[in-house]
Amino acid sequence: xxxxxxxxxxxxxxxxxxxxxxxxxxxxxxxxxxxxxxxxxxxxxxxxxxxxxxxxxxxxxxxxxxxxxxxxxxxxxxxxxxxxxxxxxxxxxxxxxxxxxxxxxxxxxxxxxxxxxxxxxxxxxxxxxxxxxxxxxxxxxxxxxxxxxxxxxxxxxxxxxxxxxxxxxxxxxxxxxxxxxxxxxxxxxxxxxxxxxxxxxxxxxxxxxxxxxxxxxxxxxxxxxxxxxxxxxxxxxxxxxxxxxxxxxxxxxxxxxxxxxxxxxxxxxxxxxxxxxxxxxxxxxxxxxxxxxxxxxxxxxxxxxxxxxxxxxxxxxxxxxxxxxxxxxxxxxxxxxxxxxxxxxxxxxxxxxxxxxxxxxxxxxxxxxxxxxxxxxxxxxxxxxxxxxxxxxxxxxxxxxxxxxxxxxxxxxxxxxxxxxxxxxxxxxxxxxxxxxxxxxxxxxxxxxxxxxxxxxxxxxxxxxxxxxxxxx
Amino acid sequence: xxxxxxxxxxxxxxxxxxxxxxxxxxxxxxxxxxxxxxxxxxxxxxxxxxxxxxxxxxxxxxxxxxxxxxxxxxxxxxxxxxxxxxxxxxxxxxxxxxxxxxxxxxxxxxxxxxxxxxxxxxxxxxxxxxxxxxxxxxxxxxxxxxxxxxxxxxxxxxxxxxxxxxxxxxxxxxxxxxxxxxxxxxxxxxxxxxxxxxxxxxxxxxxxxxxxxxxxxxxxxxxxxxxxxxxxxxxxxxxxxxxxxxxxxxxxxxxxxxxxxxxxxxxxxxxxxxxx
Numbered sequence: 092x093x094x095x096x097x098x099x100x101x102x103x104x105x106x107x108x109x110x111x112x113x114x115x116x117x118x119x120x121x122x123x124x125x126x127x128x129x130x131x132x133x134x135x136x137x138x139x140x141x142x143x144x145x146x147x148x149x150x151x152x153x154x155x156x157x158x159x160x161x162x163x164x165x166x167x168x169x170x171x172x173x174x175x176x177x178x179x180x181x182x183x184x185x186x187x188x189x190x191x192x193x194x195x196x197x198x199x200x201x202x203x204x205x206x207x208x209x210x211x212x213x214x215x216x217x218x219x220x221x222x223x224x225x226x227x228x229x230x231x232x233x234x235x236x237x238x239x240x241x242x243x244x245x246x247x248x249x250x251x252x253x254x255x256x257x258x259x260x261x262x263x264x265x266x267x268x269x270x271x272x273x274x275x276x277x278x279x280x281x282x283x284x285x286x287x288x289x290x291x292x293x294x295x296x297x298x299x300x301x302x303x304x305x306x307x308x309x310x311x312x313x314x315x316x317x318x319x320x321x322x323x324x325x326x327x328x329x330x331x332x333x334x335x336x337x338x339x340x341x342x343x344x345x346x347x348x349x350x351x352x353x354x355x356x357x358x359x360x361x362x363x364x365x366x367x368x369x370x371x372x373x374x375x376x377x378x379x380x381x382x383x384x385x386x387x388x389x390x391x392x393x394x395x396x397x398x399x400x401x402x403x404x405x406x407x408x409x410x411x412x413x414x415x416x417x418x419x420x421x422x423x424x425x426x427x428x429x430x431x432x433x434x435x436x437x438x439x440x441x442x443x444x445x446x447x448x449x450x451x452x453x454x455x456x457x458x459x460x461x462x463x464x465x466x467x468x469x470x471x472x473x474x475x476x477x478x479x480x481x482x483x484x485x486x487x488x489x490x491x492x493x494x495x496x497x498x499x500x501x502x503x504x505x506x507x508x509x510x511x512x513x514x515x516x517x518x519x520x521x522x523x524x525x526x527x528x529x530x531x532x533x534x535x536x537x538x539x540x541x542x543x544x545x546x547x548x549x550x551x552x553x554x555x556x557x558x559x560x561x562x563x564x
Numbered sequence: 565x566x567x568x569x570x571x572x573x574x575x576x577x578x579x580x581x582x583x584x585x586x587x588x589x590x591x592x593x594x595x596x597x598x599x600x601x602x603x604x605x606x607x608x609x610x611x612x613x614x615x616x617x618x619x620x621x622x623x624x625x626x627x628x629x630x631x632x633x634x635x636x637x638x639x640x641x642x643x644x645x646x647x648x649x650x651x652x653x654x655x656x657x658x659x660x661x662x663x664x665x666x667x668x669x670x671x672x673x674x675x676x677x678x679x680x681x682x683x684x685x686x687x688x689x690x691x692x693x694x695x696x697x698x699x700x701x702x703x704x705x706x707x708x709x710x711x712x713x714x715x716x717x718x719x720x721x722x723x724x725x726x727x728x729x730x731x732x733x734x735x736x737x738x739x740x741x742x743x744x745x746x747x748x749x750x751x752x753x754x755x756x757x758x759x760x761x762x763x764x765x766x767x768x769x770x771x772x773x774x775x776x777x778x779x780x781x782x783x784x785x786x787x788x789x790x791x792x793x794x795x796x797x798x799x800x801x802x803x804x805x806x807x808x809x810x811x812x813x814x815x816x817x818x819x820x821x822x823x824x825x826x827x828x829x830x831x832x833x834x835x836x837x838x839x840x
Contacts, residue, residue: 511618516655518639519615519648520665520730521672526684527640530668534659534713 127175130154133277136180140280145257146249153266153276160270166456167394167425172368177340179278179311235293240324241286242297245313248284255286259317263346263374263402272372275311275344282312282343287322287353296325296358296544312343318353318381325356327544339393340368347375347383351405354382360547362554363392365421373399377437380407386542388415389424390554398456400429403437403468410439413539417558418451418483427457427488430470432495438469444536445476447483448558454486455504463494474504477535479528529559566593567630567646567737569614569769574625576606576613576794582623583609585794593737594766598780598805599773601791602813607773608652610791611742615649616642629738644673646737650727650744656715662726663710667692670733699732703759721752728759738769745779757782777805793822 124132133154137147163169235242241252248256266276287293318324341363349355355375363369369392377383385399401410412428430439445453455474476485487504509531517527533540533552540548569591576584583606591597601607613620614627616639627635629645637645657665671687686692700707705725715723724744731739741760745753760783764770772785788804789796792813797820798804807815 510655512655513657515615515617515619515639516651517657517665517669519643519651520669520734521640521643522668522684523640523672524638526668526672530660530665531657534657537659537713 124178124180126178128154128157128177128179128274128278132179136278136280139180140246142249143253149261149266150277150279153273156267157270157273157277160267160273163270163396166396167423167454169368169394171393172340174274180280231297238291238293239288240291240293241284243284245282245284245315246280248315252284252286255317256284256315259315259346259348261346263348263376264344264372269372271342271370272344275313275342275372279311279313279344282314282345283316283326283328284314285316285324285326287318287324289319289350290321291319292323293325294323296327298327310341314343314345316345316347316355316357318347318349318355320350321352322350323354325358325544327358327547339366340370341392342368343371343373345371345373345399347373349375349377349381349383349408351379352381353378356384356386357399358386358543358547360388360390360543360551361392361395362390363395365391365393367392369395369397371395371397373397374402375400375410376402376404377408377410379405380409381405382409384411384413385428386413386539387426387428388539388543388551389426390417390558392422392424394423394425396425398427398429398458400431400458401439403430403432403434403439403465405434406436408434408437410437412439412441412443413542414441414443414445414455415536415539416443416445416453417555418445418447418453419558420449420451422451424451424453425456426453427455427474429458430460431458432461432465432468432470435465435495436467437465440470441472442539443472443474444539445474445485446479446532446535447476447485448479450480450482450484452484452486454488456488458490459492459500459502461493461495461498461500465495466497468495469499471501472503475535476504476506477532478506478508479532525559529556532559566766567769568592568628569647569738569771570626570628571614572626574610574613574627575623576609577621577623578609578619580621583794584613587625587791587794587796589771589789589796591738591769591771593769595787596764596770596783596785597772597787597789598777598785599771599789599791599796600775600777600805600808601773602775605791606794607775607791608742611649611652611740611773614642614740615639615647640672643669643734643736648731648734648736648739650724650731650739650741652743652746654715654718654723654727656713656718658713658716660714661711662714662729663693663696665714666696666710666730666733669730670695673734673736696733699729702762703729703732704755705729720747721749721755724748724752724756725759728756728763731760732763735767737767738771740771740773741779742773743775744772745774745776750778753779754782777809780805790816792817792820 124135130151133150137150243251261276264272266273285297316326347355347357361369373385375383383401387397387399389395389397399412401412403410410430414426414428416424416426418424424445427443428441430441441457443455445455447453453476457472459470459472461468472489474487478485485506489502491500491502493500509528513531514524514527517530518524522530533555540551543551571587571589574584574587575582587610599607609620613622616637622635626633629647632645634642634645667687668684670692672684696710700709709726715726718726727744744756748756757779772779772783788800788802790798790804798816
């Protein structure tokens with residue numbers, strides 16, 4: 092097989108990881124900022140990227156905000172996070188040679204077991220393969236172009252669609268929103284930019300990995316999606332394959348604007364290496380009769396703090412947040428959702444499912460607000476936690492604040508353990524203890540998994556299987 | 565060669581309370597046995613202990629299937645040897661469809677039997693579907709059953725029919741039916757009885773555990789055993805079932821010097837306090 096080449100973005104910075112499936116390669120970066128952050132580094136980033144002045148000013152201002160904001164005092168334990176010990180920007184060399192044969196066997200095996208498509212797994216393994224994928228992406232690009240949809244990485248968007256970006260960038264999540272949003276605003280790189288024109292319905296999911304040459308797996312991605320009036324789009328990012336990161340901080344910002352009558356679904360499944368602090372701000376605004384859905388699956392990482400949120404801006408808006416979290420040894424998944432009903436007759440639903448195993452901790456943190464005057468709102472919050480053993484932990488931190496009349500709000504929380512009876516029942520039918528508990532866990536998250544695109548659902552189930560392996564006996 | 569389940573001098577306790585006290589019984593493939601006893605005689609304890617429910621403690625005795633001692637084996641290993649238990653109270657597994665579960669279970673008991681591997685190789689989907697459809701048709705089970713979550717929101721009758729469907733799919737050598745008629749109205753008993761009848765043949769040995777003889781009107785056993793106070797006290801043919809139907813357990817109880825009806829474990833507490 093001919094050696095394939097690929098533009099390499101993730102780079103080895105010599106940081107080792109104990110992560111079982113993590114791997115990295117020996118790419119020499121073309122540009123790497125020194126550790127830590129100051130205005131000089133931000134200016135360097137702008138210079139290397141060749142960004143317009145407005146973005147430079149935006150970054151510098153965000154950096155000032157980042158410096159002023161106090162550290163987060165809630166959520167997970169961030170004491171191990173040292174902002175000065177991080178490389179904030181790395182640009183890799185253009186072309187790297189690496190063959191499939193060099194990919195370690197256990198990683199190939201993992202891809203195999205996850206059933207990841209050939210093209211994708213080569214990309215993930217850092218092998219060329221962009222050949223096939225580029226063709227796929229190119230076809231999709233042409234199709235999208237015909238219907239006027241823009242789907243590029245955000246750096247490209249700054250260059251090619253500056254007015255559009257400028258109009259919406261940072262409008263949903265301003266730099267001053269929180270310390271990590273400020274940090275992302277100062278140092279962001281990569282991420283997706285999507286614009287769907289009025290009335291256009293994209294009838295297949297747009298997937299991040301199509302953008303194979305772009306920096307879509309960066310630490311500080313910035314994603315911006317605008318669904319114009321009556322538009323429809325489903326965006327899928329991340330994948331179930333373990334994502335190696337040489338850096339310990341991943342902090343993305345995702346902004347989504349759902350204009351009148353539009354429908355947007357954003358699906359993420361992330362499986363970070365267990366040294367990563369995954370601190371993500373995701374927010375969307377839903378206008379009249381718009382329909383916004385977040386589907387968010389979190390596995391891996393050391394600490395994940397992620398609460399996709401929806402602001403219901405005008406009557407008739409509907410929002411749904413489905414969150415799955417799986418915490419195993421040494422992991423804390425602090426996940427949930429946030430819905431703010433700013434307008435009357437809006438409705439929402441938050442469903443959270445969490446699993447804790449081998450001493451892992453998962454927390455549901457949610458906020459539901461109905462603002463004064465937002466009459467006739469409906470909302471339902473449902474949290475289910477499954478705890479697999481005595482050492483593991485699950486907590487629920489719901490905040491509900493209702494300042495309007497004639498509102499219908501429900502909240503339900505359940506914590507359960509895998510029952511001896513369920514195990515015995517399944518084992519009496521020939522399943523091993525591990526197979527039986529895996530089946531129970533898969534059943535537990537089934538209501539969410541069935542919302543995933545087919546191939547992701549299959550991967551998700553296999554991933555659960557991998558997580559469950561060796562957990563018993 | 566026909567496989568035999570052999571129980572020798574079995575003693576089982578629950579939370580240190582002896583329930584089965586020296587039970588002997590053998591069931592061969594192709595035979596139908598009924599084990600009848602009043603509440604608290606130890607029927608469900610026996611069924612659960614045979615399948616390996618960790619809640620029950622084996623104090624002594626021996627249980628073999630085809631000559632293999634099963635008492636140290638995990639429930640799934642017992643299943644692979646051809647033992648099946650139709651539960652009195654089947655547990656719900658939300659989110660797991662009957663079809664997915666059955667495919668896994670059938671693959672586990674069949675494929676692993678032959679290659680002894682640790683992980684289950686799933687039966688090809690097409691083959692599995694064909695078999696499942698055929699068995700559902702044979703038992704008159706609605707096809708929608710396959711898509712429903714296992715026992716989740718099932719009525720009492722549906723649960724029992726689901727157990728019989730599993731029995732049909734797993735093709736065990738020896739099946740224990742634990743109070744399969746309990747909680748069912750007379751029509752449901754008939755349907756379940758007729759379903760089990762469909763499966764009876766030279767390759768299936770059945771041990772029906774029941775309080776009432778009514779299920780036996782549909783599945784006629786060749787052997788009837790009476791369980792009292794943790795022991796088989798009488799074994800015989802159909803005449804025993806008729807005796808129970810007409811006179812109840814009292815004459816047998818008296819004949820064996822057992823006085824009061826022992827009702828579940830709570831009723832045994834006074835006995836314990838008497839000993840003090």
